[in-house]
Amino acid sequence: MTGKRTGFADQAVELGRAFDRTFAQAPTLDAGASTGFLRVRVGGDAYAFALDAIVGLFVDKAVVPLPRAGPQMLGIAGIRGAIVPVYSLRGLLGYEVERECPRWLVLARSPAPVGLAFEQFGGYLEARPSDLAPAPRTDSHILGTLRSESGPCAILGIPSILEALDDGRRHAGDALKER
Amino acid sequence: MARHWTFGQKVAAGFAASVVLTVVVGLVSIYALRSVVAGKDRVIVVDAQLLIDAEKLRVLAEQESSLLRAFLLMRDPRLLQELEAARTAFDAELAGLQRRAYTDEGQRILEQIVSGEVDLRRAADQVVSLRQKDGAPDAAIRAFEELALPRRQAVNQQIDAFVSREQTLLTTAQQASTDEAFAATAWLASIVVLAALFAAVVAVLLTRTLGRQIGTAVHHVQSSSAELQSAATQQATGTKEQATAVSEVTMTINELLATSRQIAESAQNVARIAAETAATARAGTGTVEGTQESMAAIRRQVDVVVGQILDLGKKSQEIGGVLDIVSELAEQTNILAINASIEAVGAGEAGKRFAIVADEIRKLADRVAGSAKDIRTLIEDVRGAVGRAVMATESSSKAVDSGSRQFEEVNASFRQIAGLVTTTTEAAREIELSTKQQATAVEQINLAITNVAQASRESEASSGQTLQTASQLATLSRDLMRLVQSQGSAAA
Numbered sequence: 001m002t003g004k005r006t007g008f009a010d011q012a013v014e015l016g017r018a019f020d021r022t023f024a025q026a027p028t029l030d031a032g033a034s035t036g037f038l039r040v041r042v043g044g045d046a047y048a049f050a051l052d053a054i055v056g057l058f059v060d061k062a063v064v065p066l067p068r069a070g071p072q073m074l075g076i077a078g079i080r081g082a083i084v085p086v087y088s089l090r091g092l093l094g095y096e097v098e099r100e101c102p103r104w105l106v107l108a109r110s111p112a113p114v115g116l117a118f119e120q121f122g123g124y125l126e127a128r129p130s131d132l133a134p135a136p137r138t139d140s141h142i143l144g145t146l147r148s149e150s151g152p153c154a155i156l157g158i159p160s161i162l163e164a165l166d167d168g169r170r171h172a173g174d175a176l177k178e179r
Numbered sequence: 180m181a182r183h184w185t186f187g188q189k190v191a192a193g194f195a196a197s198v199v200l201t202v203v204v205g206l207v208s209i210y211a212l213r214s215v216v217a218g219k220d221r222v223i224v225v226d227a228q229l230l231i232d233a234e235k236l237r238v239l240a241e242q243e244s245s246l247l248r249a250f251l252l253m254r255d256p257r258l259l260q261e262l263e264a265a266r267t268a269f270d271a272e273l274a275g276l277q278r279r280a281y282t283d284e285g286q287r288i289l290e291q292i293v294s295g296e297v298d299l300r301r302a303a304d305q306v307v308s309l310r311q312k313d314g315a316p317d318a319a320i321r322a323f324e325e326l327a328l329p330r331r332q333a334v335n336q337q338i339d340a341f342v343s344r345e346q347t348l349l350t351t352a353q354q355a356s357t358d359e360a361f362a363a364t365a366w367l368a369s370i371v372v373l374a375a376l377f378a379a380v381v382a383v384l385l386t387r388t389l390g391r392q393i394g395t396a397v398h399h400v401q402s403s404s405a406e407l408q409s410a411a412t413q414q415a416t417g418t419k420e421q422a423t424a425v426s427e428v429t430m431t432i433n434e435l436l437a438t439s440r441q442i443a444e445s446a447q448n449v450a451r452i453a454a455e456t457a458a459t460a461r462a463g464t465g466t467v468e469g470t471q472e473s474m475a476a477i478r479r480q481v482d483v484v485v486g487q488i489l490d491l492g493k494k495s496q497e498i499g500g501v502l503d504i505v506s507e508l509a510e511q512t513n514i515l516a517i518n519a520s521i522e523a524v525g526a527g528e529a530g531k532r533f534a535i536v537a538d539e540i541r542k543l544a545d546r547v548a549g550s551a552k553d554i555r556t557l558i559e560d561v562r563g564a565v566g567r568a569v570m571a572t573e574s575s576s577k578a579v580d581s582g583s584r585q586f587e588e589v590n591a592s593f594r595q596i597a598g599l600v601t602t603t604t605e606a607a608r609e610i611e612l613s614t615k616q617q618a619t620a621v622e623q624i625n626l627a628i629t630n631v632a633q634a635s636r637e638s639e640a641s642s643g644q645t646l647q648t649a650s651q652l653a654t655l656s657r658d659l660m661r662l663v664q665s666q667g668s669a670a671a
Contacts, residue, residue: 011550019543036520036538055525056518059510109525124517124541 035132037146038106039122039153043095046153047118048125048146053158055107056080063101063117070168074101074117086115092161093141108158114165116158122150189388193381200374207370211363218356225279226349232276233342236292239269240338244331247303251310251319259307266300276341282348288341295334302326393659400656407649415642422635425628432625439618446611453604460597467590474583481579485572492565499558502551509547516541 036051058079063086065075072091076083086105091097098119105117127146132155135142141164143157184192243265250258273296277289306327310319516537523534 011546011553015543015546015550018539018546021539036524038517051517051521051524054521056521057514059514123545124513124520 034126034128037125037127037155039125039148039150040089040104040106040118041120041122042089042093042118046122046151047089047093048153048155049106049158050143050155053109053156055109055113057121058105058107058115059121060103061086061105061115063105063115065101071097072165072168077105077115079107079113079115082113084113084115086117087165089116089118092116092165093156108162110158110162114162116161122153189385193385196381197374197378200370200377204367204370204374207363208367211360211367214363215356215360218352218359222349222352222356225281226345226352229276229279229285230342230345230349232272232279233338233345236269236272236276237335237338237342239265239272240296240331240334243269243303244327247306247323247327250307251316251323254310254314254316269296282344285341285344285348288337288344292334292337292341295330295337299327299330299334302330397656397660401653401660404649404653404656407652408646411642411646411649415639415646418635418639418642422632422639425632425635429625429628429632432621432628436618436621436625439614439621443611443614443618446607446614450604450607450611453600453607457597457600457604460593460600464590464593464597467586467593471583471586471590474579474586478576478579478583481572481576485569485576488565488568488572492562492569495558495561495565499555499562502554502558506548506551506555509544509551513541513544513548516544 037048038051038054038057040047040049056079058077061077061079063075063077066073069075072087074086074088077086078084084107086101088097088102090102102117102119104119104121105115108114108116125146125148127148131147133145133147135144135155141157141160143155143160145152146155243262246258246262246265249255250262273289273293277286277293280286280289303323303326306319306323309322310316313319519537520534520541523530523537526533
């Protein structure tokens with residue numbers, strides 16, 4: 001118990017030092033060396049978002065369901081002063097749509113902001129080019145695979161997902177017009 | 180009825196019959212003797228006496244006549260006196276005869292004698308007067324011969340007739356008495372013969388009956404003597420076995436005596452150990468009571484510990500609440516750092532420096548989150564430990580309660596043990612006393628068994644004597660059988 005306490009105290013001290021070191025050391029501009037990803041888990045499978053494909057990560061945002069919305073649309077949420085539609089990433093990736101709104105969501109980088117909700121957030125990853133591998137197929141939402149310490153995960157292509165979403169909304173609009 | 184008579188009864192009946200016959204014979208004999216004696220007495224006392232008195236009367240008459248003649252011759256006055264005395268005696272004798280004569284004929288003869296005597300005396304008086312007057316005897320003698328002598332002869336004839344009469348009566352009475360004696364003798368002889376015949380019949384019957392009975396009894400005696408021999412043999416064997424058994428019993432009793440003494444010593448040890456155990460039980464009771472007080476103190480301490488542990492659980496829960504806030508802050512910080520990194524990426528080259536800072540903040544937030552996670556794990560461990568400690572403390576409390584109850588039970592058990600040990604002590608002392616009494620009793624039994632052994636030996640000797648006696652009895656029974664039965668029937 002005393003050893004644990006000592007370990008936690010040392011850990012706290014180390015955290016404080018690391019925080020201080022962050023401000024004390026000169027920044028090293030090694031931007032081309034690695035790329036940031038967010039690791040998520042959808043339907044039991046591991047996926048990753050590239051940081052440049054999203055605008056922000058949010059948790060526990062209030063999502064208001066809309067009537068007559070499609071099965072993949074969970075509702076709308078107020079993010080950074082704007083009304084953003086939130087879609088189920090499970091539904092968009094072909095899984096069965098969950099009944100309750102997931103806790104996490106990312107705001108996709110697009111002209112019209114779109115929220116993609118998912119169940120679990122796995123953390124931030126930095127990957128070097130050697131950790132990345134291209135996808136064998138180009139017709140899916142998977143851009144490639146990412147190897148990490150916690151296992152491989154599929155890199156989601158946000159533009160592809162948004163295009164599929166736009167196609168879906170377009171078909172829905174055509175159906176409404178025909179009606 | 181007679182068949183069921185015993186030997187003694189039959190013999191007694193035979194003897195009784197013989198005695199009755201003897202008594203009858205005696206009575207008849209007595210009666211006959213009395214009759215004969217009475218007849219003889221009457222002959223002797225009455226008839227013979229009458230005859231004697233009659234002879235006396237004749238003698239007195241002759242004396243009277245002689246005295247008269249003598250006076251006539253001698254003229255002596257003394258002779259007259261004697262004559263007068265003779266007359267008086269004659270009268271007395273005659274009066275006696277008149278009293279005793281029992282026949283009319285005798286009385287008539289006596290009356291004639293009396294009247295003849297009166298005439299005689301009158302004539303004699305004249306003769307005496309004549310002699311007294313005349314001095315010569317001749318005249319008196321002539322007067323005597325003329326007057327007195329015929330009368331004297333007449334009286335003498337009467338007396339002779341009376342004597343003859345009495346002789347006849349005496350002879351008749353003698354004959355009657357003799358006949359009566361003969362008759363009694365005949366009766367007596369008949370009765371004796373009858374008694375002899377009866378006795379002979381009774382003797383024959385008794386001989387036959389008693390012979391049969393004695394024979395049967397002798398057979399029984401023979402069989403009984405044989406059985407007695409067998410029984411005596413068995414008894415001898417049994418007595419030897421009994422003697423052997425008695426010896427074994429004596430050895431066993433000696434062992435029992437030794438065991439009783441050992442038991443008495445063991446009972447003494449038990450009593451001593453029980454007393455020590457009682458003291459130990461009392462000390463144990465005190466110890467248990469002290470332990471109960473300690474257990475109560477432990478119970479109170481356990482309650483305090485439980486309260487503190489529960490307080491620790493509450494504190495850990497509060498720490499968990501704070502940690503939730505820290506975790507949430509770390510998560511928010513991480514999200515903010517990620518969003519900063521995203522913004523930096525979106526800012527291009529201008530945001531790279533900011534991205535570095537955001538990355539450091541994100542790493543810091545990750546590490547804080549990891550530490551918070553570790554702390555949560557620890558808090559959960561602490562809460563689990565607190566729960567287990569509470570449960571363990573409650574278990575300890577229950578164990579203490581159970582221990583208290585068990586100590587109460589132990590205390591009660593100690594008291595019960597003390598009571599039981601006291602009872603055991605008393606019982607051990609009673610056992611000791613009883614065992615000593617038992618040892619004394621066993622010694623007495625040993626003495627009695629010794630006497631029994633002596634009695635067995637004597638019984639063995641007695642069995643030998645019994646066997647010998649049975650053999651002698653068998654021999655005697657055979658001899659008796661030969662005595663009471665003929666050879667042929669005895670052989671049969």
